[in-house]
Amino acid sequence: MSGLLTDLYELTMAAGYAAAGRLDDRAVFEFSIRRLPRNRGYVVVAGIEQAAAYLENLCFSAEEIAWLRKLPQFARAPEVYFDWLRDFRFRGDVDAVQEGTVLFAGEPVLTVRAALGEAQIPETALLATVTFQTLVATKAARLVDAAAGRAVVEFGTRRAHTPDAGVLGARAAYIGGCFGTSNALAGYRFRLPVFGTAAHSWMLAFPSEGDAFHALQNLLGPHTVQLVDTYDTLEGVRLAASLGRPLWGIRLDSGDFAELAVAARRILDEAGLKDVRIMVSGDLDEWKIRDLVLAGAPVDSFGVGTELATSGDAPSMGSIYKLVEIESGGRRRPTAKSSQEKKSLPGAKQIFRFPDHDVIGLAEEPCPKGAAPLLHPLLRDGRRVAHPPPLDIVRMACREGVAKLPAPYRAFDQAAVYPVQHSPALQRLTDETLRRRQ
Amino acid sequence: MSGLLTDLYELTMAAGYAAAGRLDDRAVFEFSIRRLPRNRGYVVVAGIEQAAAYLENLCFSAEEIAWLRKLPQFARAPEVYFDWLRDFRFRGDVDAVQEGTVLFAGEPVLTVRAALGEAQIPETALLATVTFQTLVATKAARLVDAAAGRAVVEFGTRRAHTPDAGVLGARAAYIGGCFGTSNALAGYRFRLPVFGTAAHSWMLAFPSEGDAFHALQNLLGPHTVQLVDTYDTLEGVRLAASLGRPLWGIRLDSGDFAELAVAARRILDEAGLKDVRIMVSGDLDEWKIRDLVLAGAPVDSFGVGTELATSGDAPSMGSIYKLVEIESGGRRRPTAKSSQEKKSLPGAKQIFRFPDHDVIGLAEEPCPKGAAPLLHPLLRDGRRVAHPPPLDIVRMACREGVAKLPAPYRAFDQAAVYPVQHSPALQRLTDETLRRRQ
Numbered sequence: 001m002s003g004l005l006t007d008l009y010e011l012t013m014a015a016g017y018a019a020a021g022r023l024d025d026r027a028v029f030e031f032s033i034r035r036l037p038r039n040r041g042y043v044v045v046a047g048i049e050q051a052a053a054y055l056e057n058l059c060f061s062a063e064e065i066a067w068l069r070k071l072p073q074f075a076r077a078p079e080v081y082f083d084w085l086r087d088f089r090f091r092g093d094v095d096a097v098q099e100g101t102v103l104f105a106g107e108p109v110l111t112v113r114a115a116l117g118e119a120q121i122p123e124t125a126l127l128a129t130v131t132f133q134t135l136v137a138t139k140a141a142r143l144v145d146a147a148a149g150r151a152v153v154e155f156g157t158r159r160a161h162t163p164d165a166g167v168l169g170a171r172a173a174y175i176g177g178c179f180g181t182s183n184a185l186a187g188y189r190f191r192l193p194v195f196g197t198a199a200h201s202w203m204l205a206f207p208s209e210g211d212a213f214h215a216l217q218n219l220l221g222p223h224t225v226q227l228v229d230t231y232d233t234l235e236g237v238r239l240a241a242s243l244g245r246p247l248w249g250i251r252l253d254s255g256d257f258a259e260l261a262v263a264a265r266r267i268l269d270e271a272g273l274k275d276v277r278i279m280v281s282g283d284l285d286e287w288k289i290r291d292l293v294l295a296g297a298p299v300d301s302f303g304v305g306t307e308l309a310t311s312g313d314a315p316s317m318g319s320i321y322k323l324v325e326i327e328s329g330g331r332r333r334p335t336a337k338s339s340q341e342k343k344s345l346p347g348a349k350q351i352f353r354f355p356d357h358d359v360i361g362l363a364e365e366p367c368p369k370g371a372a373p374l375l376h377p378l379l380r381d382g383r384r385v386a387h388p389p390p391l392d393i394v395r396m397a398c399r400e401g402v403a404k405l406p407a408p409y410r411a412f413d414q415a416a417v418y419p420v421q422h423s424p425a426l427q428r429l430t431d432e433t434l435r436r437r438q
Numbered sequence: 439m440s441g442l443l444t445d446l447y448e449l450t451m452a453a454g455y456a457a458a459g460r461l462d463d464r465a466v467f468e469f470s471i472r473r474l475p476r477n478r479g480y481v482v483v484a485g486i487e488q489a490a491a492y493l494e495n496l497c498f499s500a501e502e503i504a505w506l507r508k509l510p511q512f513a514r515a516p517e518v519y520f521d522w523l524r525d526f527r528f529r530g531d532v533d534a535v536q537e538g539t540v541l542f543a544g545e546p547v548l549t550v551r552a553a554l555g556e557a558q559i560p561e562t563a564l565l566a567t568v569t570f571q572t573l574v575a576t577k578a579a580r581l582v583d584a585a586a587g588r589a590v591v592e593f594g595t596r597r598a599h600t601p602d603a604g605v606l607g608a609r610a611a612y613i614g615g616c617f618g619t620s621n622a623l624a625g626y627r628f629r630l631p632v633f634g635t636a637a638h639s640w641m642l643a644f645p646s647e648g649d650a651f652h653a654l655q656n657l658l659g660p661h662t663v664q665l666v667d668t669y670d671t672l673e674g675v676r677l678a679a680s681l682g683r684p685l686w687g688i689r690l691d692s693g694d695f696a697e698l699a700v701a702a703r704r705i706l707d708e709a710g711l712k713d714v715r716i717m718v719s720g721d722l723d724e725w726k727i728r729d730l731v732l733a734g735a736p737v738d739s740f741g742v743g744t745e746l747a748t749s750g751d752a753p754s755m756g757s758i759y760k761l762v763e764i765e766s767g768g769r770r771r772p773t774a775k776s777s778q779e780k781k782s783l784p785g786a787k788q789i790f791r792f793p794d795h796d797v798i799g800l801a802e803e804p805c806p807k808g809a810a811p812l813l814h815p816l817l818r819d820g821r822r823v824a825h826p827p828p829l830d831i832v833r834m835a836c837r838e839g840v841a842k843l844p845a846p847y848r849a850f851d852q853a854a855v856y857p858v859q860h861s862p863a864l865q866r867l868t869d870e871t872l873r874r875r876q
Contacts, residue, residue: 005605016653027643071632125595132600159754161570161603161607161748163567165600183562184443187446194446194509201467201561205761205773215458311753316744323643335643
């Protein structure tokens with residue numbers, strides 16, 4: 001992957017470290033989530049696999065280096081810098097939480113220990129990769145929570161920020177608990193369950209709705225889902241019911257779902273199609289799904305697109321990648337920002353998870369009794385040290401992690417703040433580091 | 439590009455068309471924006487180039503076809519379908535508006551005329567590609583409007599939904615009027631101006647702020663921008679001022695920008711650095727930029743990340759890709775959805791732009807006097823028919839298009855609805871098509 005896929009300042013800083021003879025200073029950078037998005041009491045981490053693949057494949061082509069050389073920002077960069085770019089490989093160590101892990105504000109997601117230049121350049125791509133998938137996995141967890149046992153299928157590629165984001169979003173949504181996706185490439189690449197039958201254009205391509213329904217049944221047999229709202233929704237349901245089996249279900253894609261689902265259920269039941277399902281799609285979010293479930297609407301599964309693929313109510317999140325320790329000339333020094341709004345905590349850290357709270361401590365602290373550490377080795381010397389668990393396992397672990405959270409932390413609005421403490425050792429280091437600056 | 443990068447239902451529908459012997463029916467699909475996002479009076483179209491490249495390169499690998507074959511949805515698909523996938527190439531005709539064009543709700547962005555199967559499969563990727571870039575170009579146009587002549591630089595890759603979305607977002611932001619981007623790969627690939635100097639980690643990597651500032655000056659000379667808010671912001675400004683030239687500017691990244699900019703300006707001026715610029719970044723949007731400009735804050739340029747890269751206040755948009763005409767067995771038939779909430783207009787269309795309003799007519803209508811047609815040939819028989827204009831030209835055309843709009847349509851909140859009429863011929867066809875359905 002192109003080393004240029006980063007902010008230019010990562011590359012100018014690396015040139016500056018080259019000029020200062022400091023490219024090989026040992027640095028520790030920490031990826032953490034400074035603030036949770038609005039309405040979020042937790043996040044579900046995803047994208048760690050793509051982050052690892054990125055780090056393993058990062059390099060610069062000769063043509064890319066030639067382009068950089070001509071930029072005015074690099075007019076004074078030393079020759080050793082361009083040599084370094086030519087031979088660039090990420091050779092550092094990375095610890096990370098497992099995908100599907102539930103995390104809270106301020107907690108480290110990933111720690112990079114590497115030569116200063118090698119650790120600096122990946123900042124931008126690591127942030128974009130992990131933040132986006134984490135947003136979608138988190139949104140999926142909320143939707144699945146709202147659906148209270150009914151299936152939620154990811155339908156959002158067309159609304160994703162590029163088609164490729166749709167593929168990775170489908171993966172993240174699966175981690176967060178979705179039942180599957182409409183994205184065929186995500187299904188192929190990540191072996192996810194894929195779903196999809198027909199769109200309105202299918203209905204319009206036939207002279208009548210009956211012709212369209214009939215053709216779909218011939219094609220899909222027991223997998224048939226009839227989309228009933230192209231013309232008149234309840235007429236569509238009656239038509240689907242009159243054609244009878246094979247029929248997996250019907251899909252409502254517009255209108256008042258609570259009313260239509262009740263009416264559709266009655267029509268299907270009266271036709272002896274009690275096991276035929278009702279799927280609902282169209283501008284759904286966790287609030288609407290919860291309301292439908294609470295109203296007792298006879299809906300069997302939900303297809304969610306826009307809101308899931310873009311994490312619509314919270315399309316971004318304050319994730320950061322900060323230098324927390326540097327070793328230069330044999331001297332190790334923890335670092336922290338002390339500006340009023342954006343304080344950061346120094347040192348390489350570990351999360352110790354207790355049953356009812358988390359403690360952020362220093363990486364070198366022993367794990368306290370009754371707690372489990374959440375950051376595990378991901379890369380050593382730039383290479384994967386562990387095979388990732390299958391996504392089904394990741395997804396199940398995520399569901400368990402979310403289900404364990406007491407309801408106030410899972411609230412869709414104004415979620416309670418989960419108790420996250422700092423260990424005495426971390427607190428001491430923070431005080432010392434900031435005092436040193438004053 | 440993988441043909442699987444689509445919703446599965448596009449592929450099941452194509453299988454159904456194969457089963458019905460209708461893959462080669464001639465179809466016309468239309469990409470349009472049903473509703474503008476909240477707070478938007480117009481959009482700026484971008485992403486057409488990526489849409490064209492996608493269509494030119496679309497295909498299915500043998501392994502992908504083998505995977506599809508095993509899905510239960512394709513158990514009854516005819517063999518001719520898999521042969522068709524193997525030989526798949528998009529061979530249709532596409533008309534589209536030029537990138538940088540200002541459009542309004544209901545207007546067609548792109549029209550696809552192709553064999554039914556070939557036109558169906560690209561739906562998902564076309565929507566994701568053009569909608570995302572259009573959202574970002576539109577947001578950029580608003581930010582640039584707010585900045586009233588000051589430069590706006592795109593800084594958002596780390597917040598983009600995947601790093602690759604950051605590259606395309608940078609391109610779209612440039613089309614919308616941004617001065618450049620921090621994304622190095624976007625600069626390399628699309629020859630955009632790139633900017634970037636140093637982050638907080640640079641400041642923390644040196645024993646003191648003075649050492650960090652000094653090292654940056656040595657590296658960047660007249661391109662130096664000192665980031666002054668790592669510790670105490672105004673102390674940082676004084677330090678930068680005391681080091682003097684070479685110095686392009688300082689960057690404020692947190693705090694009360696209106697106050698800090700005034701104080702920083704005074705410090706710089708008193709040090710005889712009247713030409714040294716003040717750049718502001720950190721959680722900016724069009725409202726905050728407007729307020730700073732109206733307050734007379736001495737800010738020379740703005741760096742915008744999160745809100746731009748994600749179109750934060752409107753991360754999605756109701757764009758649609760609908761079948762508007764089908765020719766089957768020698769009979770041409772316009773099509774439209776008549777469901778209550780989601781009506782669509784039949785027939786292949788053209789936009790006729792008059793100086794103070796638009797008329798949507800049928801593609802076959804002659805262009806009325808005093809108007810210019812906005813949809814132009816993009817692909818013929820699946821191949822590009824025109825080279826795209828350079829992005830600088832696209833960007834300038836966009837600035838002119840936006841500047842021409844009266845202020846009420848450019849309002850950041852509750853923008854007025856631009857007058858878009860339907861030609862009598864389109865109105866007649868719509869009435870006839872819907873009547874035929876009743």
